[in-house]
Amino acid sequence: MATYSWKxxxxxxxxxxxxxxxxxxxxxxxxxxVIDEYRSAGSAWLTRVDTGMRDHxxxxxxxxxxxxxxxxxxxxxxxxxxxxxxxxxxxxxxxxCTAIVKDMEVQVSSDGLDRYVATLAPTGxxxxxxxx
Numbered sequence: 126m127a128t129y130s131w132k133x134x135x136x137x138x139x140x141x142x143x144x145x146x147x148x149x150x151x152x153x154x155x156x157x158x159v160i161d162e163y164r165s166a167g168s169a170w171l172t173r174v175d176t177g178m179r180d181h182x183x184x185x186x187x188x189x190x191x192x193x194x195x196x197x198x199x200x201x202x203x204x205x206x207x208x209x210x211x212x213x214x215x216x217x218x219x220x221x222c223t224a225i226v227k228d229m230e231v232q233v234s235s236d237g238l239d240r241y242v243a244t245l246a247p248t249g250x251x252x253x254x255x256x257x
Contacts (some may be wrong), residue, residue: 135215140202140208150187183244190239202226202243222251235249
């Protein structure tokens with residue numbers, strides 16, 4: 126089984142802007158099947174069926190905060206902004222979707238490593254191209 130680390134990330138982009146040099150962590154890359162539950166009359170056990178619908182958790186980007194110049198998380202990942210999010214591995218494998226910036230947070234720390242955290246809400250199909 127292949128395992129990946131940050132050094133295997135070739136690009137992280139949103140709305141055509143490469144943010145890899147700012148992004149420190151990507152979380153929420155989790156897809157799920159929408160399951161319906163029912164219980165037949167007289168049965169003590171629930172039955173679960175796959176509805177065929179899919180859902181995806183919000184994607185959270187934790188970035189180094191650089192508030193001034195253009196092309197930084199604070200200028201690209203603004204509230205309500207919509208664009209294509211793509212994470213690409215050096216192997217060419219990728220995850221991509223159209224998403225809206227749902228919320229953002231600036232975290233100020235005493236060690237000087239201020240963070241800009243943006244939550245992306247996927248608006249449709251999330252494509253996992255993970256075949257090596």
